[in-house]
Amino acid sequence: GDSVTQMEGPVTLSEEAFLTINCTYTATGYPSLFWYVQYPGEGLQLLLKATKADDKGSNKGFEATYRKETTSFHLEKGSVQVSDSAVYFCALSDNNQGGKLIFGQGTELSVKP
Amino acid sequence: DARVTQTPRHKVTEMGQEVTMRCQPILGHNTVFWYRQTMMQGLELLAYFRNRAPLDDSGMPKDRFSAEMPDATLATLKIQPSEPRDSAVYFCASGLEQNTEAFFGQGTRLTVV
Numbered sequence: 001g002d003s004v005t006q007m008e009g010p011v012t013l014s015e016e017a018f019l020t021i022n023c024t025y026t027a028t029g030y031p032s033l034f035w036y037v038q039y040p041g042e043g044l045q046l047l048l049k050a051t052k053a054d055d056k057g058s059n060k061g062f063e064a065t066y067r068k069e070t071t072s073f074h075l076e077k078g079s080v081q082v083s084d085s086a087v088y089f090c091a092l093s094d095n096n097q098g099g100k101l102i103f104g105q106g107t108e109l110s111v112k113p
Numbered sequence: 114d115a116r117v118t119q120t121p122r123h124k125v126t127e128m129g130q131e132v133t134m135r136c137q138p139i140l141g142h143n144t145v146f147w148y149r150q151t152m153m154q155g156l157e158l159l160a161y162f163r164n165r166a167p168l169d170d171s172g173m174p175k176d177r178f179s180a181e182m183p184d185a186t187l188a189t190l191k192i193q194p195s196e197p198r199d200s201a202v203y204f205c206a207s208g209l210e211q212n213t214e215a216f217f218g219q220g221t222r223l224t225v226v
Binding site: 032034036042043044045046049089093098099100101102103104105106 | 117144146148155156158161163168169204206208210213214215216217218219220
């Protein structure tokens with residue numbers, strides 16, 4: 001079945017460092033891909049999305065490009081801030097699976113001043 | 114400000130008791146998801162509905178869990194009888210159609226003692 005695999009955390013960075021969180025997926029169809037963020041004690045919030053190959057999603061300085069050839073959707077940010085500390089989830093939604101929304105295991109990011 | 118509302122936010126109960134969690138999806142959304150989040154298992158999809166009909170509940174332990182949508186404005190998740198291993202945060206999310214983002218509630222933190 002469909003699945004999402006993320007790099008394990010926690011990831012600890014200094015403020016203004018470059019961030020990459022790897023995400024790869026397995027899907028039978030042509031899924032839409034998402035990155036969600038979860039701050040402590042809260043629900044998940046959509047960070048960005050891409051609905052077809054080569055699309056780039058972006059929001060709040062974060063970017064991710066839908067790479068069909070490598071089945072990847074890596075999250076990047078050029079300069080992280082302390083306020084970016086959170087857990088980041090990669091997810092897919094596959095029409096062949098009735099639009100089921102499947103998440104990776106999450107990657108915790110900690111940014112130090 | 115449209116949002117998914119979950120009640121209660123916190124619940125502490127004794128083993129063997131029935132637990133009911135409620136979710137009010139965003140008005141007009143036709144897809145509802147139930148997830149369980151634990152440190153060990155991450156985010157697990159328990160069940161999801163479209164137009165109030167269950168599409169997939171394969172992630173849910175059938176002997177003790179049940180999920181329903183009595184009407185378009187209410188989704189419920191029941192556990193009977195509850196067990197300590199059910200302790201987790203339960204999230205409800207709603208969406209408008211296939212392959213678009215889901216909007217999450219703030220979750221119900223369940224503790225079974």
